[in-house]
Amino acid sequence: KIKKEWLEVLEETKKNKVLNEKCKKEEEAPRSPVVPDISTNPFKDEEMPDEEEEVDLSLEWIQELPEDLDVCIAQRNFEGAVDLLNKLNSYLEDKPLTHSVKELKAKVDERVRQLTDVLVFELSPDRSLRGGPKATRRAVSQLVRLGQSTKACELFLKNRAAAVHTAIRQLRIEGATLLYIHKLCNVFFTSLLETAKEFEMDFAGNNGCYSAFIVWSRTALKMFVDAFSKQVFDSKESLSTAAECVKVAKEHCKQLSEIGLDLTFILHALLVKDIKAALHSYKDIIIEATKHRNSEEMWRKMNLMTPEALGKLKEEMKNCGVSNFDHYTGDDCWVNLSYTIVAFTKQTMAFLEEALKLYFPELHMVLLESLMEIILVAVQHVDYSLR
Known part of the structure; x- marks a missing residue:
């Protein structure tokens, strides 16, 4: 009996062991991937394309x-x-770009090119110079x-550059230089003012064009x-004439x-070179004249002989800025200064007056250096005479 029970237990144990090993193998075995169901029907999920939206181009005004x-x-x-193009x-702003629309636009674009060419020709100098900016x-x-604002x-x-150039060339150079400069300034600056006003009117909504106008x-x-310098500076006009111009x-x-x-400021920058040259040239003239007078200096008082001559000299010195010239006059018609000193003073003060008419900051050092050189020549002569 005991043996029989033992055999039953043994048999049960074997069965459990086999069952456990079988479960363990099933757990370790790789699971096969889940293959999704793929439909073989090509029309199942495919969206049907929308039919092309038609644009009505049959309107009479579009056809024509x-x-x-x-x-x-x-x-x-x-x-x-x-107006027709706009x-x-x-009309086509919110319409799709269909084949028929493309064909229409191709035809219209050709006309736009033709229209642009005609407008460009209208702006050529040969066509619209005489009418001024308004033309x-x-x-x-x-x-x-x-x-096409940029092209316009x-x-x-x-067009305006050609018009201004033509107007300047047509000015006759005759008479006094100052008279010609008055005409030149009137023609040029009037044209520039009219051009600026017309530009502001034509391109009011195009701020990007204003930089082009400044460059122009x-x-x-x-x-x-x-043109100004050629007439004023190249012709070697006097400093007083140049200053007035x-x-x-x-x-x-x-x-x-x-x-x-x-x-x-642009005018100053363009003129500064010629004005410097004019100042240097006139300075050299004064220095040469001063040296020549110094070579003949006798250091004698001036005798003007008549009260009229003395009165005239007083007026000239007053106009030069020497208001206390009476301090240098003596009895009768005598002046307690030499001719050289009086002439030097008149010439130097005249130079200073005209130079100040030409003055702007860029010329400051040039003017100071010129005055120093002129005065130094006179001082050196006095110093030499006292030795």
């Missing part, structure tokens, strides 16, 4: 648009042509409406200064401030 544009261009009805753009307004405004700005400024203004001013140019240039355009 290319021909109407041709007529407008031929009849120089630029405003009408641009109308088409507004360009029509073509410029239509180019701006076509979205460039052509407008080229500087170039135009350079053209003016070339520069004064006139400055006054005209200041008129541009009424439209907020200040080109005075």
Whole structure:
């Protein structure tokens, strides 16, 4: 009996062991991946494409648009042509770009190129110089409406540059230099002022074009200064004449401030080289004249012989800024100064007066150095005479 029970327990143990090993193997075995169900039906999830939206181009005005544009261009009805283009753009603004729309746009773009070419020709100098800045307004405004502000700005400024150049060349150089400079300044600065006003009107909504106008203004001013310097400085006019001419140019240039355009500093920069040369040249003339008088100096008082002559000299010295000249006069018609000293004073004070008319900060050191050189020549002569 005991043996039988033992055999039963043994048999049960074997069965449990086999069962445990089988479960362990099943746990260690790799699980096969889950293969998703892939539909073999190509039409199951595919979205059907939307049908192409049609754009109604059958309207009569659209059908006739290319021909109407041709007529407008031929009849120089630029405003009408641009109106038609704007109308088409507004109509197609929210429409899809279908094949038929592309074909229509290709036809229209060809007309736009033709219209642009005609407007560009209208702005050529040969076409619109005589009418002044206003003569360009029509073509410029239509180019701006076509979205070609940059090209319109460039052509407008080229046109005005040619007009200013022609106006300057047509001025006759006759009579006194100062008279010519008055005419030159009047022609140039009036043209510049009119151009600025027209530019502001034509390109009011295009702030990016204003920098181009400033660059153009500087170039135009350079053209003016070339003509100015050729007549004033290259012809070796006196310093007093040069000073008056520069004064006139400055006054005209200041008129541009009424439209907020200040080109005075550019005018100074362009003139500074010629003015420096003029100051140096006149300084050398004074020094040479002073040396010549010094060589003949006798250190004798002046006898003007008549009260009229003395009165005239007093007036001249007063005009030079020497208000206390009476302190240097003696009995009768005598002056307690030598002729050399009086002549040197008159010439130096005249130089200073004219130089101050030409003065601006860039010339400060040039003027001081010139005065020092002139005075040094006189002081050296006095020092030499006292030895």
